Amino acid sequence: DAKTTQPNSMESNEEEPVHLPCNHSTISGTDYIHWYRQLPSQGPEYVIHGLTSNVNNRMASLAIAEDRKSSTLILHRATLRDAAVYYCILSPTGNQFYFGTGTSLTVIP
């Protein structure tokens, strides 16, 4: 299974943009890049996913490097509710879906 590397923790001020990086240098051509987040004492929730092109949705944007060896989750205006652990996951198929330890995001009021 392809590996991802994320910083253990990051901080952001409220209402400022946040860029959460993920390195995946061994990604294969069929691996999708998924992002999930886990709020305290809750199950993970889907944030965004992509394959090659940058993606936007109501929650966030996903910027994928041209060589696909890294990606960045962008939260455009961090709120206190965005404080969570963010997981970057590679998945070639629906079943092969492995969580790492993620990045713990702290939002400072």
Add this chain to the structure above:
Amino acid sequence: NAGVTQTPKFRVLKTGQSMTLLCAQDMNHEYMYWYRQDPGMGLRLIHYSVGEGTTAKGEVPDGYNVSRLKKQNFLLGLESAAPSQTSVYFCASSYLTVTAYRYFGPGTRLTVT
């Protein structure tokens, strides 16, 4: 539409006891999954099912059994609980597509003493 629900929310077991965790989804999803999450760790896949009557092993299946007798339910059983199985257990479900994202339940916190 309740999404994914898990029963019970909390449980304390003594070593050697058995129990069953129930996961139910009302979204008509084909795929269902059981994960465990230990303190400070990410989620690890225990077992999963690609449809009614089917099950398959995930990353950490030892000590657990599962059954999917109905499409909407996925049961996780511990036949003889061990302290190493103290964890938070999450169930998830998804549609049958390559990019299908998972809907997770709220979790069951299990302590084995």
